[in-house]
Amino acid sequence: MTVPVLELDHVDAAYGPFRALFDVSLRVDPGEAVALVGANGAGKSTIARVASGLLPPTSGSVLVDGADLSGQAPFRYARAGIAHAPEGRSTFASLTVTENLELAFRSARPKRDVAADLTEAFTLFPKLGERREQLAGTLSGGEQRMLALARVLVLRPRLLVADELSLGLAPIVTADVYRVLGRVRDAGTALLVVEQHLDHALALADRVVVLQQGEVTFDGPPEQLGDLSTTVLLPAGSPSRADPTDAAATDAAATDGGAT
Amino acid sequence: MQLLEYAIRGIPTGCVFALLAVGLVLTYKTSGVFNLAYAGQAYVSAIVYYELRKELEWPLVAAGVVSILVVAPLIGLLLERVLFRYLRSAGSMAKLVTSLGLLIAIPEIAKLVFGSETRKNPPPLWWVRRTDEWLWPEGATFVLDAGQVATIVSTLVVVVGLVILFRSTNLGLRMRAVVESPRLAELSGVDSERVSMAAWMLSSVLAGLAGVLIAPLFASLNPFDLFTLLVAALAATVFGGLSSIPLTFVGGILLGVLQAVLAGTLPTDSVLTNGLRPSLPFVVLFLLLLFRPGLRSTRELVDPLATVDAPPPPPVVRARPQWVATSARVFGVVVSLVALLVSWFALDQYWLGLAISGLVLSVTMMSLIVVVGMGGMLSLCQAALAAIGAFALAQVVEASGAPVVVGLVVGILVAAAVGALLAVPVVRLDGVYLALATLAFALMFQSIFVPLSWVSGGAVPISVPRPVIGPLDLSDDRYFLVFVVVCVIATALVVIRLREGTTGRFLQALQTSDVAAASIGIDGPRARVVAFTIAAGIAGFGGGLAAIDLGQASYEASFPYIIGLVWVALLVSAGARSIQAAVLSGLFFFLFPALLDKLFAFPGNWVETNPDAPSWVASIADTIQPTWAQSVAFILFGIGAITYAKHPEGSIEAQTTASVNALVRRVEARNAAREPARVGGPGTGGTTP
Amino acid sequence: MSDALLSATGVTKRYAGIVALQGVSLQVHAGEFAAVIGPNGAGKSTLFDCLTGVQRPDRGQVTFDGRPVDSLKPAARARAGMARTFQRIELFGGMTVLDHLIVADRARTRRGGLLADVLTGSHPSSEELDRCATVLELLGLEEWAERPAESLSLGKGRLVELARALVCEPKLLFLDEPSSGLDRHETDEMGHALQRVQREHGIAILLIEHDVPLVQRLAERISVLDYGELIASGPTEEVLSNQKVRVAYLGGST
Numbered sequence A: 001m002t003v004p005v006l007e008l009d010h011v012d013a014a015y016g017p018f019r020a021l022f023d024v025s026l027r028v029d030p031g032e033a034v035a036l037v038g039a040n041g042a043g044k045s046t047i048a049r050v051a052s053g054l055l056p057p058t059s060g061s062v063l064v065d066g067a068d069l070s071g072q073a074p075f076r077y078a079r080a081g082i083a084h085a086p087e088g089r090s091t092f093a094s095l096t097v098t099e100n101l102e103l104a105f106r107s108a109r110p111k112r113d114v115a116a117d118l119t120e121a122f123t124l125f126p127k128l129g130e131r132r133e134q135l136a137g138t139l140s141g142g143e144q145r146m147l148a149l150a151r152v153l154v155l156r157p158r159l160l161v162a163d164e165l166s167l168g169l170a171p172i173v174t175a176d177v178y179r180v181l182g183r184v185r186d187a188g189t190a191l192l193v194v195e196q197h198l199d200h201a202l203a204l205a206d207r208v209v210v211l212q213q214g215e216v217t218f219d220g221p222p223e224q225l226g227d228l229s230t231t232v233l234l235p236a237g238s239p240s241r242a243d244p245t246d247a248a249a250t251d252a253a254a255t256d257g258g259a260t
Numbered sequence B: 001m002q003l004l005e006y007a008i009r010g011i012p013t014g015c016v017f018a019l020l021a022v023g024l025v026l027t028y029k030t031s032g033v034f035n036l037a038y039a040g041q042a043y044v045s046a047i048v049y050y051e052l053r054k055e056l057e058w059p060l061v062a063a064g065v066v067s068i069l070v071v072a073p074l075i076g077l078l079l080e081r082v083l084f085r086y087l088r089s090a091g092s093m094a095k096l097v098t099s100l101g102l103l104i105a106i107p108e109i110a111k112l113v114f115g116s117e118t119r120k121n122p123p124p125l126w127w128v129r130r131t132d133e134w135l136w137p138e139g140a141t142f143v144l145d146a147g148q149v150a151t152i153v154s155t156l157v158v159v160v161g162l163v164i165l166f167r168s169t170n171l172g173l174r175m176r177a178v179v180e181s182p183r184l185a186e187l188s189g190v191d192s193e194r195v196s197m198a199a200w201m202l203s204s205v206l207a208g209l210a211g212v213l214i215a216p217l218f219a220s221l222n223p224f225d226l227f228t229l230l231v232a233a234l235a236a237t238v239f240g241g242l243s244s245i246p247l248t249f250v251g252g253i254l255l256g257v258l259q260a261v262l263a264g265t266l267p268t269d270s271v272l273t274n275g276l277r278p279s280l281p282f283v284v285l286f287l288l289l290l291f292r293p294g295l296r297s298t299r300e301l302v303d304p305l306a307t308v309d310a311p312p313p314p315p316v317v318r319a320r321p322q323w324v325a326t327s328a329r330v331f332g333v334v335v336s337l338v339a340l341l342v343s344w345f346a347l348d349q350y351w352l353g354l355a356i357s358g359l360v361l362s363v364t365m366m367s368l369i370v371v372v373g374m375g376g377m378l379s380l381c382q383a384a385l386a387a388i389g390a391f392a393l394a395q396v397v398e399a400s401g402a403p404v405v406v407g408l409v410v411g412i413l414v415a416a417a418v419g420a421l422l423a424v425p426v427v428r429l430d431g432v433y434l435a436l437a438t439l440a441f442a443l444m445f446q447s448i449f450v451p452l453s454w455v456s457g458g459a460v461p462i463s464v465p466r467p468v469i470g471p472l473d474l475s476d477d478r479y480f481l482v483f484v485v486v487c488v489i490a491t492a493l494v495v496i497r498l499r500e501g502t503t504g505r506f507l508q509a510l511q512t513s514d515v516a517a518a519s520i521g522i523d524g525p526r527a528r529v530v531a532f533t534i535a536a537g538i539a540g541f542g543g544g545l546a547a548i549d550l551g552q553a554s555y556e557a558s559f560p561y562i563i564g565l566v567w568v569a570l571l572v573s574a575g576a577r578s579i580q581a582a583v584l585s586g587l588f589f590f591l592f593p594a595l596l597d598k599l600f601a602f603p604g605n606w607v608e609t610n611p612d613a614p615s616w617v618a619s620i621a622d623t624i625q626p627t628w629a630q631s632v633a634f635i636l637f638g639i640g641a642i643t644y645a646k647h648p649e650g651s652i653e654a655q656t657t658a659s660v661n662a663l664v665r666r667v668e669a670r671n672a673a674r675e676p677a678r679v680g681g682p683g684t685g686g687t688t689p
Numbered sequence C: 001m002s003d004a005l006l007s008a009t010g011v012t013k014r015y016a017g018i019v020a021l022q023g024v025s026l027q028v029h030a031g032e033f034a035a036v037i038g039p040n041g042a043g044k045s046t047l048f049d050c051l052t053g054v055q056r057p058d059r060g061q062v063t064f065d066g067r068p069v070d071s072l073k074p075a076a077r078a079r080a081g082m083a084r085t086f087q088r089i090e091l092f093g094g095m096t097v098l099d100h101l102i103v104a105d106r107a108r109t110r111r112g113g114l115l116a117d118v119l120t121g122s123h124p125s126s127e128e129l130d131r132c133a134t135v136l137e138l139l140g141l142e143e144w145a146e147r148p149a150e151s152l153s154l155g156k157g158r159l160v161e162l163a164r165a166l167v168c169e170p171k172l173l174f175l176d177e178p179s180s181g182l183d184r185h186e187t188d189e190m191g192h193a194l195q196r197v198q199r200e201h202g203i204a205i206l207l208i209e210h211d212v213p214l215v216q217r218l219a220e221r222i223s224v225l226d227y228g229e230l231i232a233s234g235p236t237e238e239v240l241s242n243q244k245v246r247v248a249y250l251g252g253s254t
């Protein structure tokens, strides 16, 4: 039995008083591609955050390559080989495109050839190559996504966690990114991908994990997902839809993309 | 030729400016804090150096190493660990207010720790005081003294070092990244905690170096000299756009040169130019802020990973049930009446006078509610605007013999007009820049206008009589108290109405998003100018009342800009939007030091009246100095501002909100228990986790 | 030409060394549903900024509702009937959903100034609340009225932005990627809401989107930007099958 790159063991997670994950167990084996799908507010981003140490679990443990890292600072996860591209514009607005990338490449362990990495990033996303010295904060929404993805795609980490992978990307770029993801996976990187575009995600994934209201409701190969695929993206099951109080409790804390 | 010589003379001063300014820019770049307390940090190192060199007679190197390379970084580390660590994702305004609090508290803490005696002739960080004709050989018209050489050399070393740090080291890049988002940096494998500690230690070392180098420029060691010098150096930081180290350096040198050239060429016989010379740096700062391109577009950096934090608890239960609103109002009226009656009958002259001054101050505090709390503009010149109101009142009453109440109205109008004139250019700036522009204005006002006789009446303050309204002669403090209470209530009503009305709503919208507000048709600059103007008018009102209260319009007694900074720190930490906070912090400002005074004087007095007390009691009583009162009060004021980090809505506001919410919840729970069939909607469900 | 609600000619915008828009001309007719698509960084959001006044174009004219608006600031253009939402959502902090709408309504009706505030307190009037309630109902937000903006999910937040824009009773709505970050269900909701806004209220819409099926379903006409230039423009199906557009944007398939 292989040691998984990432294992969440009966993890609960919460934002202050709001609980977001309920007893989630999940494993990603080396070189495996896992798609994480579910409606908004289901807890996909929360899992991604737990996986990269941004959010310490309230109970349960997070193992990276068999080592228990629960409660450690995110940079320990990064050094253990987990690269997380958070959802949205996760770039340093006050640094230039090149500086954003250099920061990541220079801080990576073991040492890397930064110049070669930069070249690779700019061949991957030629648009960024045209914008090397521009402040990341002035890039267009999609360009900022590209920058965030370039950082993790070039690193070829042990596990790549990409949240809302194709959000804000033009179709042609999305297709490119999935092509590169395939290559990265073939080179041995495990993938944990959060995605709204089911067709792309299912085509890539070896395994699909469906989240509903903070609980894993399906975990298996994409073929077995079958009819479920039309319903998994509905926010919660119908019973709680009927009860507005319940829906409120779930959404109460959703701040992603809220007022900035 | 003459000019060139003046210019060269300016270079050492320019280096002093540059050294301070570069340190500030470094702190801002690597911690996001526009650190006014930098002067305080510099002061502490300078004291330590003084004590080690002069009192303990340590060798120079040892004293220098300990004060600059040991004590200073430890202070930086301390500040980072206990304070700024928790402020990483706070806005620049919260950070600025915190540094304001530190600026107030640090020198007082230093006084408590090292004693408050004057420290004359601070020792130089150099072996000899002068090296005659060391650099300027034959027929030199002036020489550089060793301290100046040390300053120039250190400044150059620091500037070159910092340029290298940011241009070509990994650490510089990491520091800039960590400021913006510590967590995003961690995702790249950066240990943010360590980087952030390093940043604070480094900037603190620079502060210490500056303090020790600069101290000998003054006859004695004094935190406010250092602070004023720091404010003078701000022009250089703005010249560098708060980011470029080389530009900041150039700005500092230019400022020093400009000052020297003007000093040599301006006529010396006019009051205006005499006032202009010392205030030149503030004028330059103000003009730079208004005209330097590229300052307006600084958008506040938002941590892209801020969404990982749980949202703050809902600020206020918006739709408070009617009964809460009514009972709060009734409660407020009852408390005020009781307080009024107690003051009327039970307070002696001394305490009654203090209470009145406190209430008068609360009017000025309300002007801060409008400009800071509602408008989101951190104005540091409300004290100056209050002074303008007071001066206008005094001048009108003296010149025309008009009734004092008329003078009061004139004061309001003049202050509002000045406020409007100031607001038009200033409101385009945001955050830190606006605070700096208003600070520059306050200093310009203090050094250029206050000495003029058509403004303040000159050296002797103009006296202001207490008005007589109908049968009531307000020179009786008790009638004056009632008059002041009426004024406070009237101001409070206006402020509340504005806050809840369209004006307040527009300003609230503008606070978070200018573009979004514009997209629905709100004219941002106009709304801000209006808010600033109203606030200026209210400040003028408060200033006028203060003059009536004191019997004269005295700048020194009522409105120095430093006192204005304390007011801001106090109000913002109590609750920048709350009327209670304004009234309580006004009262607090006057009553608290007086209470402490009594408290600290008590042991000594007690020992005096009980001569046969045991000797250990007497010795304890001896060590407790009544002079501590002022220090302790200021430290607490400062610490108050620091707690702003925890409760951005203000401690008093937080308290009230929490207790009202708890009350509402309890009552609702009881009601719900009575009628369990009640259907909850998201509106009610959302506020309770 | 003259019957167009919005008409932009030769809009050009440069940033240091970068041409974000190059001579873009575009028209939107009253009541129409038009879309702008294009690769990332093509200049779509910049175009919106230039049309709504957030950015000053270097060259080019914009006329709206029959008069030139080039010298108007964003707030004035908003009052003239342009409303918009943002690619990166921009809600007001510390305000409930209803507050958002009341502010927008006040900004339109100009009710309450300084004096009115001080004398009357300018509490929300019943007509105001009615108008806001209508919009809330249109977008299915009635139950969320008292919720603070910070507590909303991205999907609801985007609906609130839309509601805020609608309260301004615009003639033309600019929507910058309204479905980005929404899940499939929320996207459907958003699509329906937009259709109702356009059909039932006759408000013209100009939409930026990367969700091609959504654009296909909603838009009558599409303009395509690439590297700041308009490379195609016309009826939806026609443009989507255009070879140039496929190469630049869709990527061969579809």
Ligand SMILES: Nc1ncnc2c1ncn2[C@@H]1O[C@H](COP(=O)(O)OP(=O)(O)OP(=O)(O)O)[C@@H](O)[C@H]1O
Pocket: A131, A134, A138, A139, A140, A141, A142, A143, A168, C015, C016, C018, C019, C020, C038, C039, C040, C041, C042, C043, C044, C045, C046, C047, C087
């Ligand atoms: N302030 C600026 N300085 C320099 N370049 C800028 C600035 N703002 C935008 N740009 C550039 O202008 C181009 C157009 O940006 P815009 O935001 O309009 O793109 P977009 O079409 O909306 O893309 P997306 O689909 O990714 O949102 C981008 O390449 C961007 O990098």
Ligand SMILES: Nc1ncnc2c1ncn2[C@@H]1O[C@H](COP(=O)(O)OP(=O)(O)O)[C@@H](O)[C@H]1O
Pocket: A015, A016, A018, A019, A020, A038, A039, A040, A041, A042, A043, A044, A045, A046, A047, A250, A251, A252, A253, A254, A255, A256, B306, B307, B308, B309, B310, B311, C153
């Ligand atoms: N910063 C936060 N504070 C409070 N609650 C949050 C925060 N972020 C997410 N949540 C809540 O946690 C749950 C899961 O959210 P998230 O993981 O972002 O979902 P997804 O990524 O699947 O859309 C939701 O109910 C959401 O409201």
Ligand SMILES: [Mg+2]
Pocket: A041, A044, A045, A046, A087, A163, A164, A256
């Ligand atoms: Mg998410």
Ligand SMILES: [Mg+2]
Pocket: A140, A141, A142, C044, C045, C046, C087, C176
């Ligand atoms: Mg865009």
